[in-house]
Amino acid sequence: MSLSDVGEILARLIEDLKKKFGDKILEVNVEPKKITKVLVAPECIKEVAEYLKSEWALDYIKGVTGIDLSRLPNMAQEVLEVIYHVGSLSSEALKAVTLSLSTKISISDPVMPSLTSVWKGAEMHEREVYEMLGVNFKGHPDLRRLLLPEFWSDKPPLRKDYVAPGRER
């Protein structure tokens, strides 16, 4: 499948999302070849995810990224961003498509709904984001530490205010 086909499908998808959800889509970031990202509010991310899975057959989860945005230039408040990278395997036409569905939550109260009920495979990805950035996923069936040791009592290590020992910038 050529790149222009993928771009066309993604453009149609985003058009459809804008029509369906209107103001709930806060921001769309389309950079051909790089990333196609849709930013929504945490309250309605589940709704959008369910729509994407049922109507667009985006049923294949590729990863969940958490980022601490507080050290980026021009960043007014301290926020965390959680991004779900999803693709499709049941639809032949959408195989080359990766959509990034993201949401921003404040660092002081990092709570958002879990999407494990939509994408079952997100379970361990969310556990990783939970321990590494301290995001609390409401409705996750089994929110425990995964990679960090049991005795870890410091800040979540992938937050920007955690400095790895001996590696001060």
Place this chain on the structure above:
Amino acid sequence: MAKEEFKSLEVYETGPTLTFSMGPQHPGTGHFRMVITVVGDMVVRCDPDPGFVHRGEEKMCEYKTWITNIPHLERPAILDSAGMTYPYVLAVEKLMDIEPPERAKYLRVIMAELQRICSHLYWLGLMGVFAGHATMYMWCFGDREYLVDLTQLIGGQRITHSYFVPGGVRNDAPPKVPRELVKDFSRYYRMILGKDYPGGEMPEDFRKYVLAVCDFFDARLDEYYPMLLDSPIFIYRTKGIGILKREDAISLGVVGPVLRGSGVKSDTRIDEPYDAYPYIKFNVPTMDGCDSYSRMMVGYYEMKESVKIIRQAVEQMPEGPVKLKQHPVTIKVPAGEVFASAEAARGQCSFYIRSDGTDKPYRVKICSPSFRNLIAMPYLIRDVRIADIPIIYWSLNYWPVECDR
């Protein structure tokens, strides 16, 4: 312990179930632990507990520069270092908006496929050990040596090459193969296949030598099939064990041979072709058995396809430069974000990278194939016998270090 003390010990009633820990000091599993609950011989629950070799690769990326990140990023999967750094390099190239020269694209493909074979041979060899077939282990490791020598010839190291750099590869392949290596290989060829190399002398020319190794390995693959994959011991141990249905494979998000062993035809090299893959003809093997046997067979057929790819790549490879320019260690990458994938040996490996325009990445997220296959483990190791755990575990081609990062 004295007899009296022994008598005074209390005996606790635990009900019909027993929970114990499998690993992390490993029965072939690597540094990884499963908490297993059994009733008699049947496993009723498996709780994987990774993290024993977590090294904070993602945090480390934020302290190192774009170029010095490459050597440590391949450490999670040393057997498949090309597959692990491939998406990182692709992602950085996308951010910088550059494309490598043609020759570099082919060299990358050759390197990636050689390492795919090396990694799969390790997988197949250890599967032989788990299934009680130690001969396979010896065969795989003996043959792997000459493929590793080939990667050493191209990349300068046996396993961790740091060969890919943004805008090309680090160095060109040598025009000639050292005499000792050719002699060594022709001796091995005669010993294993029982005949001289057709045409007498083993060639010293790089291109022809790679083709000779491909021919040899292809002939060996044909011998692997009756030896392990068609042997009753192996079939009895793996067929129908660890069933992962097609729908489950998709909804759990597994990758690579595990996904293709469940009958889903998905391969990043075909779906989102990168570098020289669009110019090369090959198949994506799939199996419909959904069990451990299917996954191993997919791995076996993938090696055959990889040999095909290396042959074509070596024949089509043009002359020319192998990198755009020598980057200083402190290059700056334009701000932005990117999500790039490549097909590593164990499946699709993806990187999400965010740059803020400085000489260090702002955030690097690694979606490694083993982490994505780990999700299937509690679903597969359930209602099976304890003796089947190693078989199911290893049929996932799970690599603890790659999962923990």
